[in-house]
Amino acid sequence: MSLIKRIEEQGLMFDGAMGTMLIGAGLKNGTVPEAWVLERPEEIIKVHQGYADAGADILITNSFGGNLIKLKKAGLEKRADEINQNATGLAKSVARDQCLVAGNMGPTGDLLLPGGAVSKEAVKDSFAAQAHVLAESGVDLFLVQTFFNLSEILIAIEGIQSVSKLPVFASMTFQENKKGFSTLMGDSVEYSMKALKDANALVVGANCSIGSDRMILLAKEIRRSVSTPVMASPNAGSPEIREGKTIYNEDAPTFSENMHRIKSLGVEVMGGCCGTTPEYIRQTIQKTRIKP
Numbered sequence: 001m002s003l004i005k006r007i008e009e010q011g012l013m014f015d016g017a018m019g020t021m022l023i024g025a026g027l028k029n030g031t032v033p034e035a036w037v038l039e040r041p042e043e044i045i046k047v048h049q050g051y052a053d054a055g056a057d058i059l060i061t062n063s064f065g066g067n068l069i070k071l072k073k074a075g076l077e078k079r080a081d082e083i084n085q086n087a088t089g090l091a092k093s094v095a096r097d098q099c100l101v102a103g104n105m106g107p108t109g110d111l112l113l114p115g116g117a118v119s120k121e122a123v124k125d126s127f128a129a130q131a132h133v134l135a136e137s138g139v140d141l142f143l144v145q146t147f148f149n150l151s152e153i154l155i156a157i158e159g160i161q162s163v164s165k166l167p168v169f170a171s172m173t174f175q176e177n178k179k180g181f182s183t184l185m186g187d188s189v190e191y192s193m194k195a196l197k198d199a200n201a202l203v204v205g206a207n208c209s210i211g212s213d214r215m216i217l218l219a220k221e222i223r224r225s226v227s228t229p230v231m232a233s234p235n236a237g238s239p240e241i242r243e244g245k246t247i248y249n250e251d252a253p254t255f256s257e258n259m260h261r262i263k264s265l266g267v268e269v270m271g272g273c274c275g276t277t278p279e280y281i282r283q284t285i286q287k288t289r290i291k292p
Contacts, residue, residue, distance in 0.1 A: 003141070003167055004202065007229045007268050011288075014058045014102070014143075014233060014271025015051035016281045022047065023246075032074040034066050037086040044087075048094040050278035055285045058100045058271075060143060063087040063134065068126040069108040069118060081133050088137035102143040102169065103134030105160075107152055120155055127159030135164040145171040145233070146208045146273075148184040150192050157199045169269070170201035171231060173209040174218055181218050189218065193225040205231030208273040211238055211250050212258035219262045229268045234258075236275030248275030256283035263288045 006012065022033055025043045037044055048059050066084045071077045084103075091101045108126060110118045131142060142160050147153035150172070157168055172192055174181040181189050189206075196204040204226060206218055215234035222230050237250030250258075259270055270288070272280050 004229070007203065011263070012057045012269045013055065013281065013285055014231075014269070015048075015054075015056040015060055016272030016276030016278065017236075017274050018044075018047055018060065018062050018064070020275055021050070021277065032065060032071075032076060034062060034064070034071070034083050034087065035074070035076065037062050037083055037090055038079065041086065041090055044090045045094060048091050051281055052094050052099055054278040054282040056099060056271075056281050058102050058141075058143075059091045059095050060102045060104045060271075061087040061091045061134070061139065062104070063130070064104045064106040064146070065109075067105065067108055067130045069110060069123065070106070073109070080130070084130055084133040085137045088134055088139055092138055100140040101138070102141050103131065103139035103166075105130060105134075105142060105144045105156060106146050107149070107156075112149070112151055112155075120151075123152060123155050124159040124162070127156045128163050131160040132163040135166055139166065141167040141169060141202075143169045143171070145169075147172050150183060150185065150187045150195055154195060154199050157196070157201060161200070167202040168200070169203040169205075169231060170196040170199070171205050171207040171233065172196075174206055175209060176214060176218075181221060189221045190225040193222055193230075197226050197228045201228075203229045203231050203269050205233075205267070205269065207231075207233035207271070208235060211235050211248075212255045212262070213237070213250070216258060216261050216265075219267050220265050223266050230266075231269035231271070232259075232262050232267050233271035233273045235273045236280060239275065246275075250275070252277075252280045252283045255280050256287040259284045260287045
């Protein structure tokens, strides 16, 4: 069955948060999560296994910040290829024939010229280099996610498509204001989703920044905007600091109930972002019956 037919007929469930799980395993503030694919691979495998056991259809590689521009800030740019290769290998070692593996690609963290410090060409080259290694290492698709700058995510997609024909799932982060939802740069949901679709992303949608309760409203707007398959991966509510730890205020039953409502809107692809764990994914699958 082709990927697009599987999406349309069965839907797909991504896994949940990686960072939340690694922090629970001892990742310290200021430590680059991607470094753990080199230093603590057993912890990465443990996270992937937890999500595979929960029933996730797609495991996301621990390579969110694995582009050259982002890694350079941590002094790891010379190990970029190794990081992306290892991230893919660890996910594939768990996925086997049970799950697909998504090459995870996040923003560079820099603004584009003229207002920022990096050129379009440098950003495109950075994403193309990461995508090439991920593709060569065996990912099944690309997930570009948590972008707040439409220009940057379009460059990321362009970079990917310059080196690979694998499907691209494109997800942005939106903030809620008096007029509804928009990106931090002021782009509307409809304009953003149509631009991603026009860039030939197979699936478009939103992740992070808001909990599953508010994602219901955002998902409704996304679904209205495009006819292409859409995705939603909210946080487990809003973060709160308790005794020095970040706690998210939606438990798994609440999250899964909201995800059921999101699926009923016609959202074909779902997952979890910050604060979610394998239990959130397990209960969401049970609630939405995303697998037959």
